[in-house]
Amino acid sequence: MELLVQLILLPPLLVAAFNGMMGLFAPGYRTNEWLIGGLATAAVALPFVVTVSIFLGFHHEPEIVRYFTWMAAGDLTVDFAYRIDQLSLIMTLIVTGVGALIHLYSIGYMKGDPGYWRFFAYLNLFIFAMLNLVLAENLPVLFLGWEGVGLCSYLLIGFWYTDLKNSAAANKAFIVNRIGDFAFLLAMFILFQAVTGFFDGPFGLDFTTLLSADTLGALGNGTLLAVALLFFIGATGKSAQIPLFVWLPDAMAGPTPVSALIHAATMVTSGLYLLARLSPMILLAPTAMVVIAIVGALTAIMAATIAITQNDIKRVLAYSTVSQLGYMFLAAGVGAFFVAIFHVMTHAFFKACLFLGSGSVIHAMHDVEHELEHKGLVPGHGGEHRDEHAAPPRYADLPYEGGFDAQDMRTMGGLRKYMPITAITFGIATIAIAGIPPLAGFFSKDEILFKAFEYGYNGHPYAYFVWIIGIVTAILTAIYMTRAYLLTFEGRERWPDAMDTKPHESPWTMWVPLAVLAFFSVIGGFFGLPAVLGESWIHHWLGSEYGGPVAEPLHELHVSHSLEWGLLIFGALWAALGVFYAWTQWGRRGLEADASLKRRLGFLYGIFSTKYKVDEFYDATVVKPIVEGSRRGLAPFDQNWVDGTVNGVATLVRGIAGRLRGIQTGVVQNYALAVVLGVAVVIALMIFV
């Protein structure tokens, strides 16, 4: 197993280092795009194959692999140790499987970019960090991966650094995540203190010790609550929940494959992974569970309402991701950790498919943009070639103010004709996320709602509350995703000069991953069938009821089969209703449906479309005070008062010295007298003190 785990962890690290160093120090290497991309893709595909082989031979016996000691001081000993169990295997399969597809896709998507080598080095480094996160056997190594993925996220959001907006988004992502990491650190400190308080010997915050019955029994309720809440705050950073979700929509500044891999399928789900990994501990903190469920539910509905009003295709998907992550936290908060992981999996399929599809669309729309530039219909990007004094280019009829934007759905429409594979795969993923049976999203979402209902049924009233919010969100999801599909692929062609300028389908490296992901968006749900339909594989695989690592609450009351059937059918109906409603609106009336929605919602629409002004709120209450306080308060204070005092003392001493200069009489006897007196004082001090 040691070798196998090395075969999983090392290829992405080594290839990242190779591509990075070669690209940096040997600029000639940078043009070997197929070599760079091929190596990088292979470095993720190989771990996938290895993981599949471990997975197939796995018999429910967790294995721990230790390499070398990372940190040791006093009674702390942290090893580079990794855990192969049901949970880490399923996460590794998602990370390497979806990861390999997205690497393949990027070969085509990033073609010709001057930073091609950098891109793949970062992407591989990301995979390495993410694998550390999901395979770690102790919290510090998990944290290494946790911050490592944050680093890669930062590097990739700010990938096109010549635009400061991108770098600003990258900074925002890293710093907001650091706020979550702060809580993560505190949780580790508390656990270390608590456990070393009752166990002797070296301790490294390892899961084996932490999640043992002895430890869990010895931890006090206050400790458990604090730790659960702090880990959850950490998770709200990485997984973009209220109050720390603000970085994720901005993170769309990165290249689209990054949005698919990091900001949809893998990194943002690590908060859920953390809670699932620690589920035996979290379950013992019922108050924290309430907080997790309610924050998740509120995030889900809030982001869904924003998504309906967005026009940038990637922003719709970004808010959709925030909303779906909220769904997963909702599940965790009602004790359905394994269902949360199930949704992590299905979401990875359909959301990666949607993001890659949007990338394919943006790729095509960029070609349209270039052609329009060529014809002089829109201004070019590059400032250097533009003649300042030339007449402004004549804008063709854009349906909104400002210039042409390749990501704005309002300039799309009718794309299905030109890029059928993208359209079909995007369409499949859309109805998958909308929850139309029997696609993947239907089963995972319905299971979350069912578990919420069941938890409420077992005497946790808050679960009913989040269940209702979950249903509303499900309807909203069906609506905004159908809207996005319709505005992009159906209806009138709305880009300027649509008569002559035609977009085209993407190359095979891009559409093959789309097709594979669409396929799994169709069948992915069968891994977690509801109880009335058969056996849930994922429940058997992960659930503690069957000896798995993911804890489950004990339910005394069982929901009757007929009721479960009813909920299932209603779940399908709500989704269908949402899709149908969206079809009657945007399918028939295109952009006009947006206008009428705006009229109907009134001031609410303003709140949704301005994203509840959360960014503005943070800016006024946190960012501004710190920035202005440092600049106008502390820096001058340091200069004038702290340093001023030092200089003041110096001046004072010089003044006194000037007076005392009179003492320097030059008469030796006087000096001798002074020396004698001084010695007398010293002797006196030594005798009496």
Place this chain on the structure above:
Amino acid sequence: MDVLASIPNLVSLVIFLPAVGALVALFMPSDGAVRWTALATTVVTFLLSLGLYTGFDPAMSTAVAPQLMEKLPWFPSVDITYFVGVDGLNLLLTLLTTLLGPIIVLSSWTYIGKQVKGYYSLMLLLQTGVLGVFLSFDLFLFYIFFEITLIPMYFIIGIWGGENRIYAAVKFVLYTLVGSLLMLVGILWLGFEAGDAVNAGVFTTDWYKLVSFGVPLGAQGWLFFLFLLAFAIKVPLFPFHTWLPDAHVQAPTGGSVVLAGVLLKMGTYGLLRFTIPFFPNAAEQWAPVMAVLAVIGIIYGALVAFAQTDAKKLIAYSSVSHLGFVVLGLFALDTVAVQGALIQMVNHGLSTGALFLLIGMLYERTHTRKMADYGGIAKTVPVLTFFMMLTVFASAGLPGLNGFVGEFLILLGSWRSDAFSTIWVILGTTGVILAAVYLLWMVYRTFFGEVTNEANLTMKDLNGREIGLLIPLAVFMVWLGMGPAPFLDKSEDAVQAILDTARTKAAATEAAAPGEMVAVPLEWPDRVAVSD
């Protein structure tokens, strides 16, 4: 490697070889020969110092002497000796000093244009001073070396510094001198009293004897402050830090590197070596106050760093913030935290040293330190940008790089410690967020966006010499980040011994009748086999 360790008088050789090199450099005919002499001296010193590492066995410590010990009578009538050696506390700091030696020489290769001979001689002399500080086991000897370091640094800032160099140099010397002169008074008192108690009435400055002497509670009250102020100014601890930004901004690159890299560590090292074990009751009593000052330093330093427009000043204030972590860890009086503090001293030397080198390389190209004069240079100098990003993340405490290990151990140990309230640890941990804020903000303003200053379009990327001098630092940032365990192991016992002895001695002093002498020899922990 054992060949190195068997060289006789190895410790003295390491200490004084740079001084010999300084002397030789004075007789060199050309600037080029001076540079090569300096480089050869520092490289050989570094190689010899590796012998200290290989020759040091943490399992062989004793209660009366360091390893590779050399002890010669100096003032026999008062038991002041030339007493040097290696133990867990000074080993890594010594290696850090010798490692930075050649790097500083190389970084000044083209930067220093005038009076080359003087510059390199002083730099080498400074290295002898710093090595002497770390390797002395006689308090008087330590004090001599401590003061010796002031002179070369004064001239390095005063002659090769920026426009306001004289002000900065004088401030540096006077401020430090005020602290250390007060400490001298303390040394004299301590030498007499310890002489009476543990040295048959003979004045002594032998560290092992002093550390075994339980200073009466009343005297600890004021001696602690004499031994604190000197080091607090050196660290520098808030509110004694304002000489640092001036000194850094004015100093030439090499001066800044040696200042941040090792001179500041003399302060934190002094706290650990002398202040805490000599006056354990006072240290326990005042630990909450020290924690508050350390945490103010962490947060205040970070916020003021954030407000700077001068890149060098920003890094200078970041040192105030980072060393706040070290002081917090030291006064936690917990093995994990103190181990973290010790490794963090090394980490800070590596990453802040590298930051000053990189800023210096930019300055050499453009002659400006204002961040506003840069912007977008990632495109023109990708290699420099790579090293900068690596260093920035090391400095910001990203796990996998060195800074994290120190901060994590410090905070983890401090949280558990009952020396002070956990509220200070919570506040201190916010420094992790703030470090990301000011460092990423610096990178954002300097490296990203479009190139705004046309002059920067033709900026040259790093040359072979510059890459070569950064690589060792980069390697150690990763090495100490991923595999710090063997390094931590070297100091584990010494830290444990210091803390255990301090604790025992504090209890004994507490319980002692008035006038009763307390003597507690250094207790070494039983070494348990370390599992790999």
